[in-house]
Amino acid sequence: MADITPAELHQRQQAGETPTIIDVREPWEHDEARIAGAQNIPLGTLPDKLDDLDEWKNQEIIVHCKGGGRSASAKAFLTQQGFTNVRNLLGGYQAYAAEGK
Template sequence: MSDIASDELKQRQAAGEKLVILDVREGWEYEESRIEGSQHIPLGSLPQRVDELEDFKEGEVIVHCKGGSRANSAKAFLAQNGFRNVRNLIGGITAYQQ
C-alpha cells in the first residue's frame, strides 16, 4: 500500500478511527513531541521488540519518524517480518505538525 500524507492521517484521526501509529524516533524525540495515541519503539530496538506488534500484522500500521528515513527503514523491516500493510507518514512528524 502507498504511504500516507499527514492530511489523510489527521482526517482519519478526527473521524475517530482506531489507528496503529508507530513512532520509531529516539526516546528524547518522543518526549519532546508525539502524535496522540502513537506507540513508541525506537528503530534500533525494533528487531528485539517486533513481537509487541504481532497483533497488527494483518492490519494497517502507520510508521513515522522526524522526516521519513528511519520510518522507511522500519517499514522495510516490518514488511520482511510479515506485516502486510505498513505505511510511512510522508514527511514524518515534521509535516504532521505543520
Template sequence: MEDITVGELKARLSRNEEFLFLDVREEYEYEDDNLGALNIPLGELPDKLDELEAYKGKEIIIHCRSGARSGNAKNFLMAKGFEKVRNVLGGILAYRSLEEE
C-alpha cells in the first residue's frame, strides 16, 4: 500500500475513520507528545506480533518522529504477512508543523 501524508492522516483522524494507528517511537517520546496511537516501540514490535494478529487483514497506519522507524516497521509487518500497512511520511514532526500553519 502507498504511504500516507500528514494531511491525509489528519483528515482521517478528524473523521474517526477505522484503522489501527500505531506509534513506534520509544515510550518517553510518546509520553512527551502523542496523537493517540497505540504505542509499541520499534524494538519491541517482533515480540508484540500476537497483539497485532487481529489486524492482519485491516489497515494499519504507522508513525514515528520523522518517518524512518515507521518505514522500517511497515517493511517488517509486510514481511510478516500484514498487507495493508501505511507509513506516515514525515512523522509527528511533519504533523505538528502542519498544525502550526
C-alpha cells in the first residue's frame, strides 16, 4: 500500500475521518506531542502487541514516528506479519506538525 502524506492525513481528518493511527515513538515522545487519536505502541513492543492489532489485519493502519524511519520499519514488520493495508506517514510527526501550521 502506498504511504500517506501529511497533507492527505490532515484532509481526511478535517473531513471527519478517524483512521487507525499507531505512533511507534517512545512514550515520552508521544506525551510531548501527538496526532489526535493515535495509539502509542513503541516500535520495540510491536511484536508483543500483534494479538491486540489482529482486528485491523485487513483494515488501513497508518504508522508514524518522529521522522519516518521507525515507522518504515513498523510498516515492513506488520506487512511481514500479514497486515494488508499499512501506510507510513511520510516525514513522520515533524512533517505532519509542519503541514498543520
